[in-house]
Amino acid sequence: MEAVFRKSIHGGVVKQDIKIKSGEEGFVEDINDLKVGKERKSVHNEEDNSKSSQQKDLTGDKEDDQLESAKADMDEVMEENQRLKKHLDRIMKDYRNLQMQFHEVAQRDAEKPNNVKHDEAELVSLSLGTTSSDTKKELSKLILSKKENDEKEEDNLTLALDCKFQSSTKSSPSNLSPENSFGEVKDDEKGTDQTWPPHKVLKTMRNEEDDVVQQNPAKRAKVSVRVRCDTPTMNDGCQWRKYGQKVAKGNPRPRAYYRCTVAPNCPVRKQVQRCSQDMSILITTYEGTHNHPLPHSATSMAFTTSAAASMLLSGSSSSGSGPTSTTTSATTTALNYYLSDNSKPNPFYNLPNSSISSSSNSQYPTITLDLTSNSSSSSFPIHHHRTIASSNNYPPRYNNNNNNNNNSSTNILNFSSFESNHLLPMSWSNGNNQAYHKNQDIHSQSYLQNNIKSAASAQTLLPQDTIAAATKAITSDPKFQSALAVALTSIIGSRGGNHHIDEKSGQNLKVTEPFPVLCSFPSISPGNHKDYTL
DNA sequence: CGTGTTTGACCTGCGC
DNA sequence: GCGCAGGTCAAACACG
Numbered sequence: 001m002e003a004v005f006r007k008s009i010h011g012g013v014v015k016q017d018i019k020i021k022s023g024e025e026g027f028v029e030d031i032n033d034l035k036v037g038k039e040r041k042s043v044h045n046e047e048d049n050s051k052s053s054q055q056k057d058l059t060g061d062k063e064d065d066q067l068e069s070a071k072a073d074m075d076e077v078m079e080e081n082q083r084l085k086k087h088l089d090r091i092m093k094d095y096r097n098l099q100m101q102f103h104e105v106a107q108r109d110a111e112k113p114n115n116v117k118h119d120e121a122e123l124v125s126l127s128l129g130t131t132s133s134d135t136k137k138e139l140s141k142l143i144l145s146k147k148e149n150d151e152k153e154e155d156n157l158t159l160a161l162d163c164k165f166q167s168s169t170k171s172s173p174s175n176l177s178p179e180n181s182f183g184e185v186k187d188d189e190k191g192t193d194q195t196w197p198p199h200k201v202l203k204t205m206r207n208e209e210d211d212v213v214q215q216n217p218a219k220r221a222k223v224s225v226r227v228r229c230d231t232p233t234m235n236d237g238c239q240w241r242k243y244g245q246k247v248a249k250g251n252p253r254p255r256a257y258y259r260c261t262v263a264p265n266c267p268v269r270k271q272v273q274r275c276s277q278d279m280s281i282l283i284t285t286y287e288g289t290h291n292h293p294l295p296h297s298a299t300s301m302a303f304t305t306s307a308a309a310s311m312l313l314s315g316s317s318s319s320g321s322g323p324t325s326t327t328t329s330a331t332t333t334a335l336n337y338y339l340s341d342n343s344k345p346n347p348f349y350n351l352p353n354s355s356i357s358s359s360s361n362s363q364y365p366t367i368t369l370d371l372t373s374n375s376s377s378s379s380f381p382i383h384h385h386r387t388i389a390s391s392n393n394y395p396p397r398y399n400n401n402n403n404n405n406n407n408s409s410t411n412i413l414n415f416s417s418f419e420s421n422h423l424l425p426m427s428w429s430n431g432n433n434q435a436y437h438k439n440q441d442i443h444s445q446s447y448l449q450n451n452i453k454s455a456a457s458a459q460t461l462l463p464q465d466t467i468a469a470a471t472k473a474i475t476s477d478p479k480f481q482s483a484l485a486v487a488l489t490s491i492i493g494s495r496g497g498n499h500h501i502d503e504k505s506g507q508n509l510k511v512t513e514p515f516p517v518l519c520s521f522p523s524i525s526p527g528n529h530k531d532y533t534l
Numbered sequence: 535c536g537t538g539t540t541t542g543a544c545c546t547g548c549g550c
Numbered sequence: 551g552c553g554c555a556g557g558t559c560a561a562a563c564a565c566g
Contacts, residue, residue: 241537241538242538242539242540243558244557244558246556249555261538271557
């Protein structure tokens with residue numbers, strides 16, 4: 001914002017496009033803008049006064065009135081601005097608190113890297129809302145403090161795909177987290193001093209998950225990521241073991257099944273499949289919640305998917321889908337990160353959530369992160385509209401659930417932030433460029449820094465009402481705040497091993513600026529993937 | 535030898 | 551009950 005203002009001043013062009021509408025929530029870019037407006041107005045008045053003293057007498061009262069009304073308007077706007085600033089300040093505080101707490105927990109866990117398996121209390125899970133350890137208590141406190149500020153149920157900052165579900169279905173606090181579930185298995189193992197065959201453990205896990213699903217099947221989210229990728233898989237930072245491959249109907253390319261192997265009992269699985277319509281598109285579907293500390297390179301993906309899933313879950317839980325058909329109703333949400341092309345990142349959130357479909361196949365709500373779309377339009381308006389139509393505004397090119405959206409209700413939130421020409425420093429691919437992989441964090445860091453820096457200047461591309469709409473969306477929707485906070489976590493969390501909030505970036509992220517919505521991508525590390533044939 | 539992949543068999547849920 | 555499709559298992563195999 002400030003950058004825009006200064007640029008305007010020094011460039012000799014003072015453009016005052018601020019439209020003040022009563023009752024409209026929006027940012028006044030800078031109070032100085034208003035001052036400039038005042039000055040300009042007074043200069044204008046002087047010119048007028050020099051022309052005619054009679055007119056001066058006649059119009060003097062009018063101008064005084066106008067000035068008075070303008071002042072009143074400006075006061076109102078300034079008050080509103082201050083209020084919004086405070087609101088954003090609070091959001092940023094909450095976010096930073098969470099970030100600090102998370103890093104404390106991560107550091108604590110890093111000090112005891114070999115004890116992960118011994119005590120669940122030492123586990124650092126991405127699941128919030130767990131209470132069986134000090135760590136979890138801290139996180140719960142954070143959640144509670146956040147709840148005090150916002151709506152209690154909807155603001156539960158979810159870092160796990162099914163965190164809400166867990167907290168809502170498990171009655172005992174000690175059973176809130178997946179690690180607790182697996183802790184029961186461990187206890188059994190301890191009690192009987194018996195080593196279970198892997199398949200028995202897996203079956204136990206599956207049974208528990210099945211129980212969970214049976215209790216609340218609609219609350220288990222899948223996050224599907226579509227990305228253009230020439231290589232067989234994309235590296236998301238986690239370690240995966242392939243446990244199966246199947247040719248799905250309607251797609252000649254086989255679907256591969258992977259299980260997370262970072263922790264022995266991690267329930268997270270993913271499916272990888274080529275899009276049948278476009279073989280260059282790789283579709284990765286994640287399911288479950290990691291019950292172990294994630295490698296730094298994997299946190300971005302985890303946070304991103306968690307954000308998407310939490311958005312999905314909050315949307316599906318709060319918005320009544322209304323009467324559905326007799327078949328199983330499912331919620332499919334698409335979250336697009338539009339990239340104009342590979343070299344020019346143009347990240348956008350496109351959130352048509354709550355797209356209700358009547359697919360009987362889709363047992364779980366699915367959110368799709370579409371990273372493949374070439375944004376055809378150069379300027380994406382920020383708008384929040386709701387369409388209830390027979391056709392989707394966002395027709396997924398591929399749908400895991402084979403949805404036939406006959407009756408769909410779609411909420412679309414396009415949240416465009418900026419356009420920049422920085423090279424896209426990320427790749428989902430798992431290619432053989434080891435050097436590139438090693439430098440991935442550095443690239444990501446510079447990319448994010450550049451994007452944050454360029455966010456201010458990019459504001460010139462956005463109409464004021466667009467900014468106002470985005471601001472309104474941020475400040476008025478606690479769910480969006482929550483999801484945004486998680487997304488921001490993924491952004492900053494991916495910044496090249498810097499586990500603390502960068503003061504510099506903190507300055508760049510002034511509360512007077514709209515949030516630069518960045519697309520966060522996992523750092524590519526030399527993972528354990530091999531090339532698979534899909 | 536340990537780890538990960540391959541692949542046919544098996545299990546399960548769902549629709550008819 | 552049957553067939554189909556998706557998902558998983560586990561023995562065999564490959565690789566470093």
